[in-house]
Amino acid sequence: MKNIVGVGIVFCLGVIGLFYFHPLELANDSGKPSVRIKIAVSQTPLSSPFIVASHFNLFEKRNLNIEVVPCFGGVACAEALLNDEVDFATASESVVMFKSFEYQDIALLTCFVESGSDLKLLTKSISNIRSVSDLKGKRVGIVKASASEFYFDSLLIANNLKAMALERVYLPPQELNRALLEGQVDAVSVWEPYGYLLMSTSEEILNLSLDGIYQLTFNLLTRDATEAQLSDETVEILTVLENSIEWMTNNPKQAQDIVAKALDIPSAQLAWQWEDYTFxxxxxxxLLSNLQLQSRWAIDSNLVEGSVPDFRQVLSPRALEQVLHSQVRRP
Structure with a gap:
């Protein structure tokens, strides 16, 4: 059985004395033959620890044979995992929640970033929509079964508009901006970088968001069988993420430059988002409470069928605990 250790396991990044590691010094002397591992990584700044790790070849330096498989959004990444196309995937806790109603073998290994303002509800100012209540009878672009949908419903609940009639138009994340600009929908619930791109390319965009209403987490997922088979590799992957985040913390400007180049986004855009991220x-x-809350919302909204999954079985802290309690800390 997977157990949550204590009140929660949290890895706080630190530096001992005057020693600041450089990623190029990372190494693994195990000599163990590498296993080909595929990780579906969402192409978003939320995935920065993976982007930085790939940039400095940190996985290879721990004798990991990693193939990063790009995907657009956590839904697509999770589907690649559940279709056995990859071994690990990155996704928000909302995706984990939805998929746990369908699959009983999802293992959430760690959260690696949190943000309180990554989601936004945007509309065109010329549409005469000035508040969430003005969306009555309108079309709203949403990414189905994702943080996009939970955030939108959280806004409805916060404004006492849960029962308001409107049309949900489900679209892939990369199609939401175009749908709004071309008039296919009247508003969109989007995550970054789509929100910034929309707001920076058109002066007609109005932000209907409410900061702090939803705390997004991005997480590393696998399946029970994979975790059991690749237990040693899982610990190594988390160790790489640990060191990647430490380097990002000590070198924020350089980290932003690397991520902006990898994602082909303006540095100003990433700097605008960066302060909202806690890596x-x-x-x-x-995290457990968040999953339980969202699952009850999904049932009440008739988005899923069945009872609330036992998310204590979904959270799997074993590998992270091993990293935390490792006596040898070397980058």
Whole structure:
């Protein structure tokens, strides 16, 4: 059985004395033959620890044979995992929640970033929509079964508009901006970088968001069988993420330059988002509560069928615990 250790396991990044590691010094002396591992990584700044790790070849330096498989959004990444196309995937806790109603073998290994303003509800100012209540009878572009949908419904609930009639138009994340600009929908619930791109390319965009209403987490997922088979490799992957985040913390400007170039986005855009991100490895009761809350919302909204999954079985802190309690800390 997977157990949550204590109140929660949180890895706080630190530097001992005057020693600041350089990623190029990372090494693994195990000599163990590498296993080909595929990780579906969402093409978003939320995935920065993976982007930085790939840039400095940190996985290879721990004798990991990693293939990063790009995907657009956590839904697509999770589907690649559940279709056995990859071994690991990155996704928000909302995606984990939805998929747990369908699959009983999802293992959430760690959260690696949190953000309180990554989601936004945007509309065109010329549409005469000035508040969430003005969306009555309108079309709203949403990424189905994702943080996009949970955030939108959270806004409805916060404005006491849960029962308001409107049309949900489900689209892939990369199609939402175009749908709004071309008039196919009246508003969109989007995550970054799509929100920034929309707001920076058109002066007609109005932000209907409410900061702090939803705390997004991005997480590393696998399946039970994979975790059991690749237990040693899982620990090594988390160790790489740990060191990648430490380097990002000590070198924020350089990290932003690397990520902006990898994602082909303006540096100003990434700097605008960066302050909203808290990068750290963690897993605990706050995440558990968030999953339980969202699952009850999904049932009440008739988005899923069945009872609330036992998310204590989904959270799997074993590998992270091993990293935290490792006596040898070397980058």
């Amino acid at each position: 750290r490895l963690s897993i605990g009761n706050a």
